[in-house]
Amino acid sequence: MKKSTPIPVDEPLLADLWNRFRENDEQAFDELARRRYRLLFNYATRFTKDTELIKDCIQDLFLELWYRRTRLADTPYVTVYLICALRNNLLRKLKVNTRLDDSVDLAASCDVFTDNLTVETMLISSESMSQNEREIRNAINRLPRRQQEVIFLKFYEGLSNEEIAKVMDIEKQTVANFIYRAINQLKNDLPSFSQIIPQIIFLFLSSQPFDLQSC
Amino acid sequence: MQDYAQYDIKDFLADEAFCRWVLRQQPADNAFWENWLRNNPQRAAIVSKAKTLISEIHHAQNYLSEEELEMELQRLSAARKSATQYPEHKESTRRWLRPVWLGGGALVCMLVLFLLFGNPLTRPAGPRTAHGPDSAHKTDQWVEVAHDGGGTRLVSLPDGSTVRLSGKTRISYPAAFVKAEREVRLNGEAFFEVIKNPESPFKVYTSDIVTTVLGTSFTVKAFDGDKDVRVVVKTGKVTVAANTARDETREPEKNELVLLPNQQVVYHREEQKMKRSLIENPAPVGQPVAANLVFENAPVARVFESLQKQYEVQIIYDADLLAGCQLTAELGQEPLFEKLAMICKAIQARYELIDGQIIIHGSSCH
Structure with a gap:
C-alpha cells in the first residue's frame, strides 16, 4: 500500500499559537x-490559477x-477561520478585478478564471507526483469550481461535511450532493478508478441478497 | 452505525469517518477500522483501494513546492517586521468594518517619479493620459496644477497630503476627496507625502500603472521611460497594478504586484507585463547608518540573518547544507551585492536573484 501522510493533528497547538500571537508574540505568528x-x-x-495573486492574497x-x-x-477553530477569511478575500478580490456587479454569480465569475487557463500553466511540482496523482489532479481540475472546492476541503484538509x-x-445536504457528483465524475474520468470496476460490479451483485436479508 | 459491509468504493470515499481515519490516522479510528477489517476480511481489497485513492486525491491537490513555501514565509516575516516597526496607534471602534489596512495617522511618504518621453506636456490631463476609473463623472470638480519651471512646486491636496512637483509635470485631483478612494492623476515626476487614512486608499494613476498606498510608512520611486515603467519601494508596502481603465479586455488580476522594501517592479509597456525584483543597490532599511558588522568564525547562517535584517531582503539558502560554513569578515558600507559576492567567494558559493529574493547556491564546507 502507498504510504499516506496523515494531516497533522495540530489544531490545539494552533489555538495556542493564535492566542500567543494576539499578545504580540511574533514567533507564534510566523509559526x-x-x-x-x-x-x-x-x-x-x-x-484562480494566478499564483502571484494567490501569494499576495495570503500575505495580505x-x-x-x-x-x-x-x-x-x-477561537478554537483557527483553520476554519483562516479558510473562511481567505475565501472572502479571494472572492472579493476576484470580483473587484472582474468589475462585476452584485447580480452576477460569483461562482460563475471564478469559473471564468479557472477555465481560461489550462492546467499546464499552473506550477506543477510533478517530480513528487505519481502518474495516478497527475491524472487525478487533471480530473479534479475538470470538475465545476464548487465541486473542486468541496473535494479539496474534504480530501485535502479532511473537513467534515458540516x-x-x-x-x-451552503446546506449540509448540498455538500453531500456535491461530493457524490464529484466522486461519480472522477470515477468516470479516472483509469485508476476504473480498474476496480469489476470489483464494484461483483460487490454490487453480491450485496443484493445481503440487502434482502437485512430487510 | 453505518453498514460498511455494503459500501462500495464511492461510499467509502464519501464517508466522513472513513476519510478521517485515512487522512488523520487517530488512535481511536485506527482501533475501530483495524477491528472492522479483522471481522470483514473479504472487504480488505476495497478498503485498501479506497485508502490509496483518498491518499492520492490528497497529494494531487498540492501545488506548492518547498522552495516557494520558504520564500513566501520569509517574505511574510519581513513584511510583518516592517509592520511592527511602524505600529498603529488608533484603536478602531469599527470592528465589523474589517478594513484590510488599519493604521494610525502616520504621515506616509511616497515619491513617484514619472518621466514621460515624447508626451506633449501642454496637453490637458484627460482620459487618454491618465484615468481615474470614474473619469466620466462630469460632476466631479477636478483641479489641475502644471509646473513647467525649474525647481519644485509644492501643492496641497484636499486631505492635507502634499505633493512636490518637479519640472514639466502636471497633476490633477478632485477639489474634494468625496469618494471612497483618493485618486490623483499624474504626468511627470512628483514626490508625495500622503496622510494615511485606512478607510480611503490613496491612488496615483498614470497612463500605464496605478500605485496604491497600502499601509505604514514607505517610499515609492517610479520611472516611466519609453519602454518601461519602474516603481521602487524603500520601506513599507505598496501595490502596483496596470491601469486597466483603458483596456477592459485585459485580465487585470495578472497585473498587480505588492512591493516590499528594496523591491521594485518594472512594467514593460509592450508586453504589458510586470516583473518584481530587487533594486540594483538595496539600501539598509530605516535606521541611521549601522556600525560595521564584524564576524569571527561565525556560522554563515548568522551572517545571512544579519544581512536579511539590515536590508530587509529575503535570502534563501539550504541551512543544513551550509551548517558547517564559517566566515571571518568585516562588513561595512559596501553595497549589498558586493557583500554577497565576498561571502559567496569565501564559502565557494554563488548567488542568484529570483523574484526579488536572493538565492544562495553553495555546497557543504564539511
Missing part, C-alpha cells in the same frame, strides 16, 4: 503561518491578522 500556508495556498488554487490575509491582532477574538457547509455557506 502559525508556517503551519497553515500550504493549506491556504492550495485552497486558493481552487479559485496574514498581515491583516497581524495588524488586527489585539482585536481578534479567541464544516464544509459552514465554509461555503
